[in-house]
Amino acid sequence: MSIKILHIDSNNPILWQQLEDAGFENHADFKSSKEEIEAKIHDYNGIVIRSRFKIDKTFLDKATNLQFIARVGAGLESIDCDYAETKAIHLIAAPEGNRNAVAEHSLGVILSLFNNLNQANAEIRAGHWNRESNRGHELDGKTVGIIGYGNMGKAFAKKLRGFDVDVLFHDILENVGDENAKQVSLVELQKRTDVLSLHLPWTPETDKMVNGDFINAFAKPFWIINTSRGKNIVTADLVEAMKSKKILGAGLDVLEYEKLSFETLFQDKNTPEAFQYLLQAKNVLLTPHIAGWTFESHERLAQVIVDKIKAVYA
Numbered sequence: 033m034s035i036k037i038l039h040i041d042s043n044n045p046i047l048w049q050q051l052e053d054a055g056f057e058n059h060a061d062f063k064s065s066k067e068e069i070e071a072k073i074h075d076y077n078g079i080v081i082r083s084r085f086k087i088d089k090t091f092l093d094k095a096t097n098l099q100f101i102a103r104v105g106a107g108l109e110s111i112d113c114d115y116a117e118t119k120a121i122h123l124i125a126a127p128e129g130n131r132n133a134v135a136e137h138s139l140g141v142i143l144s145l146f147n148n149l150n151q152a153n154a155e156i157r158a159g160h161w162n163r164e165s166n167r168g169h170e171l172d173g174k175t176v177g178i179i180g181y182g183n184m185g186k187a188f189a190k191k192l193r194g195f196d197v198d199v200l201f202h203d204i205l206e207n208v209g210d211e212n213a214k215q216v217s218l219v220e221l222q223k224r225t226d227v228l229s230l231h232l233p234w235t236p237e238t239d240k241m242v243n244g245d246f247i248n249a250f251a252k253p254f255w256i257i258n259t260s261r262g263k264n265i266v267t268a269d270l271v272e273a274m275k276s277k278k279i280l281g282a283g284l285d286v287l288e289y290e291k292l293s294f295e296t297l298f299q300d301k302n303t304p305e306a307f308q309y310l311l312q313a314k315n316v317l318l319t320p321h322i323a324g325w326t327f328e329s330h331e332r333l334a335q336v337i338v339d340k341i342k343a344v345y346a
Contacts, residue, residue: 035099035345040069041082043104044334051338054346070094078345080104080337087111092119100124100345102337106131106184106324109234109261124340127183129333130324134259135187137323138229141257141283144317146171151314172196177225180260181208181215185231189213200224204237223251234261244269247278255281259323262286267306274313281315285323 034057039048041062048058059076061069066085073079073095080102081087087101089112098121101111106127113123144150147168155162176192178185178201189199189212199213202221209215216224228250232238242256242265256279258265267288273279289307303311310316 035077036075037078037080038069038073038076039080041080041084041104043080043082043337044331046331047080047104047334047338050335051341054338054342056341056345066091073098078102078341081110083110085110087116089115092116092121095119095121100341102341104129104333104337107233107261122344124337126333126336126340129336130326130329131183131187133326133329134184134231134323135191137285137319138188138257138259138283139191141259141285141317141319142171142227142229142255145255145281145283145315148314150317171227174198174226175200175224176227176229177201177221177254178213178229178231179203179218179221180231180233181205181213182231184259185229186210186212188229188231198224219249222249225250225254226252227255227257229257230260230264232260232264234263238264240264240266242266242270244272247273250278253278253280255279255283257283259285262288262290267304267310271306271309274309274315281317282310282313283317283319284310285319286321287318290321 034055036057036059037051039058039060052058070091073091074097076095077097077099079098082104087110092098092112092115100122101116102124103111104126106125108123108125111123116123148166152162152166172195175198178189178199181201181203185201185203189201192199193212200216200221201209201213202216202218207215230242238261240263244266247269256270265288270279270282274282287307289304310318
């Protein structure tokens with residue numbers, strides 16, 4: 033009997049084609065509601081998803097023949113992983129697929145912030161030629177602190193090898209360092225860091241981790257980059273630290289408010305005050321969750337998922 037896979041998000045075509053070539057039976061449903069998918073999920077042995085909806089206990093209880101869930105992305109926080117594992121459902125993700133894209137984006141954000149590239153570009157387009165107010169900083173001689181040294185953190189540290197910087201990292205796992213970064217305690221990282229880059233999953237431990245107390249524990253004013261999950265930072269506390277110049281600049285690819293409707297978020301009456309500040313601040317660079325969203329990673333993510341599915345089930 034062939035393995036039936038339901039694709040509930042669109043992905044690079046190579047994923048569908050290579051699974052089909054390997055003998056899997058592909059089905060697609062990109063529009064039905066979660067409840068409509070639940071009504072038929074018992075017919076399938078595998079699901080391929082991105083982030084359309086959460087795979088919770090209700091969904092898993094109805095997926096009586098499910099053998100695996102493959103998420104075409106880095107994290108599995110949209111899945112009730114513990115409950116899935118009690119049902120012997122194999123969980124597959126692809127953090128290897130977009131780690132290089134995230135690393136390059138993180139480096140680009142730092143260089144843009146340090147050299148006021150976004151601000152200077154906007155000023156010239158508005159007819160202003162301001163040199164002194166756009167005098168920049170150099171990365172050389174700085175200490176970069178990374179929190180989270182998995183696929184993304186390691187890839188970012190590797191990108192920094194061409195700069196004369198000290199690279200430190202903190203991770204909950206011990207002895208995961210390499211030639212590109214030194215593992216230290218959180219206390220030491222907070223003591224030495226000039227630039228902080230977050231490469232964390234969203235878990236109960238990391239939720240709202242970057243708050244006022246966390247920020248004030250840093251010995252020096254610092255820049256912060258977040259390409260991980262928006263809810264890892266308390267935005268209001270970030271803004272207060274920027275106002276006091278404890279944080280010198282921020283590059284945010286993810287936002288605490290992401291699950292809200294951005295169509296209403298950009299209307300003044302519904303926009304949180306902290307977000308209004310970010311929108312106006314010249315030392316803030318905002319991008320719409322695109323750090324891992326390159327043409328190359330789009331294909332690479334799909335290939336990683338195909339390879340992992342075939343390794344177990346082909």
